[in-house]
Amino acid sequence: MKDHVSPAKGQVAPEQTLTNEQALSPEALEDTQRPLNADSLAQEREAVHHDTESAHDSRSRTDTAAEPSFEGCLGPVPRVAMLGGTFDPIHHGHLRSAIELREALGLDHVLLVPSHQPPHRAAPGVSSDQRLAMLEAAIEGEPGLKADGRELLRDGPSYSADTLASLRAEYGPQARLVMAIGHDAFLKLGDWHAADRLFDEAHVVVIERPDHDAPLPRALEALIQGREVDSVAALMARPGGHLLRLSLPTRMAISATFVRERLALGDSVRYLLPEAVIRHIEAHGLYCPSSS
Numbered sequence: 001m002k003d004h005v006s007p008a009k010g011q012v013a014p015e016q017t018l019t020n021e022q023a024l025s026p027e028a029l030e031d032t033q034r035p036l037n038a039d040s041l042a043q044e045r046e047a048v049h050h051d052t053e054s055a056h057d058s059r060s061r062t063d064t065a066a067e068p069s070f071e072g073c074l075g076p077v078p079r080v081a082m083l084g085g086t087f088d089p090i091h092h093g094h095l096r097s098a099i100e101l102r103e104a105l106g107l108d109h110v111l112l113v114p115s116h117q118p119p120h121r122a123a124p125g126v127s128s129d130q131r132l133a134m135l136e137a138a139i140e141g142e143p144g145l146k147a148d149g150r151e152l153l154r155d156g157p158s159y160s161a162d163t164l165a166s167l168r169a170e171y172g173p174q175a176r177l178v179m180a181i182g183h184d185a186f187l188k189l190g191d192w193h194a195a196d197r198l199f200d201e202a203h204v205v206v207i208e209r210p211d212h213d214a215p216l217p218r219a220l221e222a223l224i225q226g227r228e229v230d231s232v233a234a235l236m237a238r239p240g241g242h243l244l245r246l247s248l249p250t251r252m253a254i255s256a257t258f259v260r261e262r263l264a265l266g267d268s269v270r271y272l273l274p275e276a277v278i279r280h281i282e283a284h285g286l287y288c289p290s291s292s
Protein backbone atom coordinates (compact mmCIF):
# COMPACT_ATOMS: atom_id res chain seq x y z
CA MET A 1 0.00 0.00 0.00
CA LYS A 2 1.42 3.37 -0.89
CA ASP A 3 1.18 6.61 0.97
CA HIS A 4 -0.54 9.27 -1.09
CA VAL A 5 0.60 12.19 0.97
CA SER A 6 2.65 14.85 -0.68
CA PRO A 7 3.07 17.39 2.09
CA ALA A 8 5.13 20.50 1.91
CA LYS A 9 8.39 19.49 3.44
CA GLY A 10 10.96 21.69 5.13
CA GLN A 11 8.50 24.38 6.20
CA VAL A 12 9.19 24.14 9.88
CA ALA A 13 9.41 27.49 11.56
CA PRO A 14 11.54 28.08 14.63
CA GLU A 15 8.70 29.59 16.62
CA GLN A 16 6.38 27.65 18.89
CA THR A 17 2.71 27.35 17.95
CA LEU A 18 0.78 29.88 20.00
CA THR A 19 -1.60 28.67 22.65
CA ASN A 20 -5.32 28.98 22.00
CA GLU A 21 -5.59 31.79 24.51
CA GLN A 22 -2.95 33.78 22.66
CA ALA A 23 -4.57 32.89 19.38
CA LEU A 24 -7.99 34.36 20.19
CA SER A 25 -8.20 38.11 19.77
CA PRO A 26 -11.23 40.01 21.19
CA GLU A 27 -12.64 40.56 17.68
CA ALA A 28 -12.07 36.96 16.82
CA LEU A 29 -13.98 35.84 19.88
CA GLU A 30 -17.18 37.46 18.76
CA ASP A 31 -19.68 34.62 18.50
CA THR A 32 -22.26 35.24 15.79
CA GLN A 33 -23.82 31.74 15.91
CA ARG A 34 -24.33 32.18 12.19
CA PRO A 35 -22.56 30.36 9.38
CA LEU A 36 -20.68 32.56 6.97
CA ASN A 37 -22.98 32.61 3.92
CA ALA A 38 -22.45 33.00 0.18
CA ASP A 39 -22.60 36.82 0.23
CA SER A 40 -20.19 37.25 3.05
CA LEU A 41 -18.06 34.55 1.46
CA ALA A 42 -17.80 36.62 -1.71
CA GLN A 43 -16.43 39.51 0.35
CA GLU A 44 -14.15 37.16 2.22
CA ARG A 45 -12.94 35.67 -1.05
CA GLU A 46 -12.15 39.15 -2.29
CA ALA A 47 -10.02 39.66 0.79
CA VAL A 48 -8.48 36.20 0.52
CA HIS A 49 -7.80 36.73 -3.19
CA HIS A 50 -6.06 39.97 -2.35
CA ASP A 51 -4.14 38.16 0.37
CA THR A 52 -3.24 35.29 -1.95
CA GLU A 53 -2.19 37.59 -4.78
CA SER A 54 0.18 39.42 -2.55
CA ALA A 55 0.71 36.41 -0.35
CA HIS A 56 4.40 36.76 -0.30
CA ASP A 57 4.23 40.20 1.26
CA SER A 58 0.82 40.36 2.89
CA ARG A 59 1.20 37.08 4.75
CA SER A 60 4.50 38.19 6.08
CA ARG A 61 3.00 41.53 7.05
CA THR A 62 0.05 39.87 8.78
CA ASP A 63 2.27 37.49 10.63
CA THR A 64 5.10 39.88 11.32
CA ALA A 65 4.44 40.29 15.03
CA ALA A 66 4.23 36.58 15.72
CA GLU A 67 6.92 35.31 13.40
CA PRO A 68 9.43 37.97 12.40
CA SER A 69 11.88 35.81 10.50
CA PHE A 70 9.65 33.09 9.15
CA GLU A 71 8.66 34.55 5.79
CA GLY A 72 12.10 35.72 4.86
CA CYS A 73 13.74 32.35 5.48
CA LEU A 74 11.20 29.72 4.61
CA GLY A 75 8.57 31.14 2.26
CA PRO A 76 4.81 31.51 2.67
CA VAL A 77 2.97 29.76 5.45
CA PRO A 78 1.13 26.64 4.14
CA ARG A 79 -2.68 26.68 4.30
CA VAL A 80 -4.13 23.20 4.22
CA ALA A 81 -7.44 21.57 5.11
CA MET A 82 -8.22 17.96 5.81
CA LEU A 83 -11.66 16.60 4.96
CA GLY A 84 -11.90 13.19 6.56
CA GLY A 85 -14.67 10.65 6.17
CA THR A 86 -15.53 7.13 5.21
CA PHE A 87 -16.10 8.14 1.57
CA ASP A 88 -18.19 5.02 1.09
CA PRO A 89 -18.31 6.06 -1.71
CA ILE A 90 -17.08 9.59 -2.44
CA HIS A 91 -19.77 11.72 -4.13
CA HIS A 92 -20.29 15.19 -5.57
CA GLY A 93 -21.40 16.59 -2.20
CA HIS A 94 -17.90 15.89 -0.85
CA LEU A 95 -16.17 17.15 -3.98
CA ARG A 96 -18.03 20.45 -4.39
CA SER A 97 -17.57 21.14 -0.67
CA ALA A 98 -13.84 20.52 -0.96
CA ILE A 99 -13.45 22.78 -4.00
CA GLU A 100 -15.53 25.58 -2.48
CA LEU A 101 -13.79 25.24 0.87
CA ARG A 102 -10.43 25.69 -0.84
CA GLU A 103 -11.66 28.83 -2.60
CA ALA A 104 -13.34 30.27 0.48
CA LEU A 105 -10.29 29.86 2.70
CA GLY A 106 -7.63 30.53 0.06
CA LEU A 107 -6.03 27.14 0.75
CA ASP A 108 -3.08 25.59 -1.03
CA HIS A 109 -4.98 22.33 -1.17
CA VAL A 110 -7.58 20.15 0.54
CA LEU A 111 -6.55 16.68 1.66
CA LEU A 112 -9.29 14.06 1.40
CA VAL A 113 -8.49 11.50 4.09
CA PRO A 114 -10.40 8.22 4.07
CA SER A 115 -10.90 6.73 7.51
CA HIS A 116 -9.37 3.26 7.80
CA GLN A 117 -11.25 2.20 10.95
CA PRO A 118 -13.95 4.81 11.65
CA PRO A 119 -14.13 5.05 15.47
CA HIS A 120 -17.67 6.46 15.64
CA ARG A 121 -19.61 4.29 13.24
CA ALA A 122 -19.91 0.75 11.88
CA ALA A 123 -17.11 -0.49 9.64
CA PRO A 124 -17.80 0.32 5.99
CA GLY A 125 -18.71 -2.62 3.76
CA VAL A 126 -16.06 -1.61 1.23
CA SER A 127 -12.35 -1.86 2.07
CA SER A 128 -10.18 1.16 2.83
CA ASP A 129 -8.09 0.46 -0.26
CA GLN A 130 -11.14 0.51 -2.49
CA ARG A 131 -12.49 3.67 -0.88
CA LEU A 132 -9.11 5.34 -1.39
CA ALA A 133 -8.98 4.11 -5.00
CA MET A 134 -12.44 5.62 -5.69
CA LEU A 135 -11.30 8.87 -4.11
CA GLU A 136 -8.21 8.96 -6.33
CA ALA A 137 -10.33 8.30 -9.41
CA ALA A 138 -12.71 11.10 -8.39
CA ILE A 139 -10.08 13.82 -8.05
CA GLU A 140 -7.80 12.91 -10.91
CA GLY A 141 -6.75 16.08 -12.75
CA GLU A 142 -7.86 18.43 -9.95
CA PRO A 143 -4.69 19.94 -8.50
CA GLY A 144 -6.40 21.56 -5.52
CA LEU A 145 -7.52 18.23 -4.05
CA LYS A 146 -5.24 15.45 -2.83
CA ALA A 147 -5.96 11.90 -1.74
CA ASP A 148 -4.22 11.24 1.54
CA GLY A 149 -3.97 7.63 2.66
CA ARG A 150 -2.13 8.16 5.93
CA GLU A 151 -4.88 6.65 8.10
CA LEU A 152 -4.53 3.38 6.21
CA LEU A 153 -1.00 3.11 7.57
CA ARG A 154 -2.11 3.14 11.24
CA ASP A 155 -3.59 0.26 13.18
CA GLY A 156 -6.47 0.77 15.59
CA PRO A 157 -9.26 3.34 15.40
CA SER A 158 -8.56 6.18 12.97
CA TYR A 159 -8.70 9.11 15.39
CA SER A 160 -8.69 12.52 13.72
CA ALA A 161 -6.64 13.96 16.59
CA ASP A 162 -3.79 11.62 15.62
CA THR A 163 -4.14 12.44 11.93
CA LEU A 164 -4.03 16.16 12.65
CA ALA A 165 -0.96 15.70 14.86
CA SER A 166 0.78 13.95 11.99
CA LEU A 167 -0.21 16.72 9.57
CA ARG A 168 0.97 19.36 12.04
CA ALA A 169 4.33 17.61 12.32
CA GLU A 170 4.68 17.59 8.54
CA TYR A 171 3.50 21.10 7.71
CA GLY A 172 5.09 22.85 10.67
CA PRO A 173 3.89 24.84 13.67
CA GLN A 174 2.96 27.97 11.72
CA ALA A 175 0.95 26.25 8.98
CA ARG A 176 -2.73 27.16 8.92
CA LEU A 177 -4.25 23.74 9.40
CA VAL A 178 -8.01 23.19 9.12
CA MET A 179 -10.13 20.19 9.90
CA ALA A 180 -13.28 20.53 7.79
CA ILE A 181 -16.42 18.62 8.76
CA GLY A 182 -20.04 18.67 7.72
CA HIS A 183 -22.61 19.89 10.22
CA ASP A 184 -23.89 16.34 10.84
CA ALA A 185 -20.41 15.23 11.95
CA PHE A 186 -19.91 18.47 13.91
CA LEU A 187 -22.96 17.72 16.07
CA LYS A 188 -21.12 14.66 17.41
CA LEU A 189 -17.74 16.35 17.87
CA GLY A 190 -18.13 16.57 21.65
CA ASP A 191 -18.08 12.76 21.80
CA TRP A 192 -14.97 12.34 19.68
CA HIS A 193 -11.80 10.84 21.10
CA ALA A 194 -9.48 13.60 22.44
CA ALA A 195 -11.80 16.32 21.12
CA ASP A 196 -9.78 19.08 22.84
CA ARG A 197 -6.66 18.00 21.01
CA LEU A 198 -8.34 18.75 17.69
CA PHE A 199 -8.23 22.43 18.53
CA ASP A 200 -4.63 22.18 19.76
CA GLU A 201 -3.60 21.01 16.33
CA ALA A 202 -5.97 22.80 13.93
CA HIS A 203 -8.93 25.03 13.27
CA VAL A 204 -12.31 23.38 12.83
CA VAL A 205 -14.42 24.59 9.92
CA VAL A 206 -18.01 23.37 9.81
CA ILE A 207 -19.72 23.07 6.44
CA GLU A 208 -23.46 23.51 6.58
CA ARG A 209 -25.43 20.65 5.00
CA PRO A 210 -29.07 20.66 3.92
CA ASP A 211 -31.28 18.76 6.37
CA HIS A 212 -28.65 18.84 9.11
CA ASP A 213 -29.43 21.86 11.27
CA ALA A 214 -30.24 20.42 14.70
CA PRO A 215 -29.31 22.50 17.78
CA LEU A 216 -25.88 21.93 19.31
CA PRO A 217 -25.59 19.39 22.16
CA ARG A 218 -24.40 20.78 25.50
CA ALA A 219 -21.06 18.92 25.41
CA LEU A 220 -20.35 20.52 22.08
CA GLU A 221 -21.25 24.01 23.35
CA ALA A 222 -18.69 23.55 26.10
CA LEU A 223 -16.03 22.33 23.68
CA ILE A 224 -16.36 25.27 21.30
CA GLN A 225 -16.89 27.99 23.89
CA GLY A 226 -14.77 31.05 23.06
CA ARG A 227 -13.43 29.55 19.86
CA GLU A 228 -15.87 30.72 17.21
CA VAL A 229 -14.79 33.45 14.78
CA ASP A 230 -16.86 35.05 12.06
CA SER A 231 -14.41 35.63 9.24
CA VAL A 232 -11.74 33.85 7.24
CA ALA A 233 -9.28 36.59 8.15
CA ALA A 234 -9.76 35.93 11.87
CA LEU A 235 -9.40 32.21 11.27
CA MET A 236 -6.20 32.58 9.29
CA ALA A 237 -4.63 34.96 11.78
CA ARG A 238 -3.38 31.95 13.75
CA PRO A 239 -2.29 28.36 13.03
CA GLY A 240 -5.23 26.69 14.83
CA GLY A 241 -7.67 26.81 17.74
CA HIS A 242 -10.63 28.58 16.11
CA LEU A 243 -14.02 27.45 14.86
CA LEU A 244 -15.70 28.86 11.74
CA ARG A 245 -19.06 27.86 10.33
CA LEU A 246 -19.41 28.17 6.58
CA SER A 247 -22.38 28.06 4.30
CA LEU A 248 -20.75 27.27 0.97
CA PRO A 249 -22.40 28.31 -2.31
CA THR A 250 -23.42 24.78 -3.37
CA ARG A 251 -25.22 22.86 -0.68
CA MET A 252 -25.87 19.42 -2.08
CA ALA A 253 -28.27 17.08 -0.34
CA ILE A 254 -26.28 14.02 -1.43
CA SER A 255 -25.14 11.42 1.09
CA ALA A 256 -23.18 8.21 0.67
CA THR A 257 -26.05 6.42 2.42
CA PHE A 258 -28.39 7.52 -0.37
CA VAL A 259 -25.87 6.44 -3.01
CA ARG A 260 -25.43 3.02 -1.36
CA GLU A 261 -29.19 2.55 -1.09
CA ARG A 262 -29.63 3.25 -4.80
CA LEU A 263 -26.79 0.95 -5.75
CA ALA A 264 -28.25 -1.83 -3.61
CA LEU A 265 -31.54 -1.48 -5.49
CA GLY A 266 -29.80 -1.38 -8.85
CA ASP A 267 -31.00 2.22 -9.40
CA SER A 268 -29.02 4.82 -11.30
CA VAL A 269 -26.48 6.92 -9.38
CA ARG A 270 -25.49 8.92 -12.43
CA TYR A 271 -24.62 12.58 -11.67
CA LEU A 272 -24.52 11.88 -7.92
CA LEU A 273 -20.87 10.92 -8.17
CA PRO A 274 -18.13 11.17 -10.81
CA GLU A 275 -18.31 8.84 -13.81
CA ALA A 276 -14.84 7.54 -12.97
CA VAL A 277 -16.10 6.39 -9.56
CA ILE A 278 -19.15 4.73 -11.11
CA ARG A 279 -16.83 2.91 -13.53
CA HIS A 280 -14.66 1.78 -10.60
CA ILE A 281 -17.71 0.51 -8.70
CA GLU A 282 -18.89 -1.44 -11.73
CA ALA A 283 -15.44 -2.81 -12.60
CA HIS A 284 -14.89 -4.11 -9.06
CA GLY A 285 -18.43 -5.26 -8.35
CA LEU A 286 -18.81 -3.00 -5.31
CA TYR A 287 -22.16 -2.27 -3.62
CA CYS A 288 -23.83 -5.03 -5.64
CA PRO A 289 -27.62 -5.05 -5.78
CA SER A 290 -28.96 -7.54 -3.25
CA SER A 291 -30.19 -10.72 -4.92
CA SER A 292 -33.23 -11.09 -2.62
Ligand code: ATP
Pocket residue numbers: 083084085086087088092093094097180181182183184185207208209251252253254255256257258
Ligand atom coordinates in the same frame (compact mmCIF):
# COMPACT_ATOMS: atom_id res chain seq x y z
P1 ATP B 1 -22.86 8.47 5.06
O1 ATP B 1 -24.17 8.78 4.38
O2 ATP B 1 -22.36 7.07 4.83
O3 ATP B 1 -22.87 8.85 6.53
P2 ATP B 1 -21.63 10.90 4.05
O4 ATP B 1 -22.22 11.18 2.70
O5 ATP B 1 -22.13 11.73 5.19
O6 ATP B 1 -21.74 9.35 4.38
P3 ATP B 1 -18.91 10.80 4.93
O7 ATP B 1 -17.82 10.07 4.25
O8 ATP B 1 -19.40 10.28 6.21
O9 ATP B 1 -20.09 11.00 3.85
O10 ATP B 1 -18.54 12.31 5.07
C1 ATP B 1 -17.26 12.85 5.16
C2 ATP B 1 -17.41 14.31 5.51
O11 ATP B 1 -18.05 15.00 4.43
C3 ATP B 1 -18.27 14.54 6.75
O12 ATP B 1 -17.71 15.62 7.48
C4 ATP B 1 -19.61 14.90 6.16
O13 ATP B 1 -20.36 15.72 7.04
C5 ATP B 1 -19.21 15.65 4.91
N1 ATP B 1 -20.22 15.56 3.87
C6 ATP B 1 -20.77 14.45 3.38
N2 ATP B 1 -21.67 14.75 2.44
C7 ATP B 1 -21.70 16.09 2.32
C8 ATP B 1 -22.45 17.03 1.53
N3 ATP B 1 -23.38 16.62 0.66
N4 ATP B 1 -22.20 18.33 1.69
C9 ATP B 1 -21.27 18.75 2.60
N5 ATP B 1 -20.54 17.93 3.37
C10 ATP B 1 -20.74 16.62 3.25
